[in-house]
Amino acid sequence: MKAGLGVNGEYIFEQEKHLTVLKTSLFFANDGFIVYDCKGQVVFRVDSYGPAPRDRGQLVLMDAHGRCLLTVRKKRPSLHQRWEGFVGDRSEGQKPIFSVKRSSIIGRCGMIVEVLNNPGEEYQIEGNFGQRKCRIMNAGKESMAEIRRKVDASTNVVLGKDVFSLSLKPGFDGAFAMGLVLVIDQISGDDYVKNCKAEVFPTTEY
Structure with missing residues (x-):
């Protein structure tokens, strides 16, 4: 199985990894996240303004200690609502390592992820x-990664949508995956999801 883009080797795991993502309102609506591992330790958190003023089109993914791992930024203008990802805290003139855009195929609900330093490497989000x-x-x-509703292990109750699971296949970078979650959330917040079909793959239990 192809591992894919590596943003930070610290978050590439040898075994399947299950993270819990908590969507918060610490910053702005849709922009706050804290990510925990199975032991309840913080893995990632999101800063929407950081050391310098940020606009709504830029988000920063940090580790538990506040170190900037990845910046995602909305590209303007963009026909298909394109976002770009940069290693660390993006600086002027820095080149992105990946881009995400809505699928341009009519009737298809999804996004295309291009790894910019490897033209043959591409991902789809559906x-x-x-x-x-x-x-x-x-x-x-x-x-390579799945987002799904979180179920409380003790009560077997499905939790609210502000808490969800992010499951990573072995070798797939968790920082890259979480960067994609930030982009998906932003595009969804711009009324993307309501124009899509409710399901694009058969309903199954993961």
Whole structure:
């Protein structure tokens, strides 16, 4: 299985990894996240303004200690609502390492992820983020990461949409995956999901 783009080797795991993502309102609506591992330790958090003023079109993914790992920024103008990802805290003139855009195929609900330093590497994001049911797939249609509703282990109750699971396949960079979650959330917040079909893959239990 192809591992994919590596933003930070610290978050590339040898075994399948299950993270819990908490969507918060600490900054602006849609922009705050804290990500925990299975032991309840903070793995990632999101800063929407950071050391310098940020606009609504830029988000920063940090580690638990506040170190900037990845910046995602909306490209303007953009026909297909394109976002770009930069290693660390983006600086003027820095080149992005990946881009995300809506699929231009009529009737298709999804997004295309291009790895810019490797033109042959591409990912597809399909599903309904509003329902917390998405897949990130490589060019071979292998699922590399999945977003799904969180179920409380003690009560077997499905939690609210502000808490969801992010499952990573072995070798797929968690920082890259979480950067894509930020972009999906922003596009969904711009009324993307309501124009898509409720499901784009068969309903199954993951």
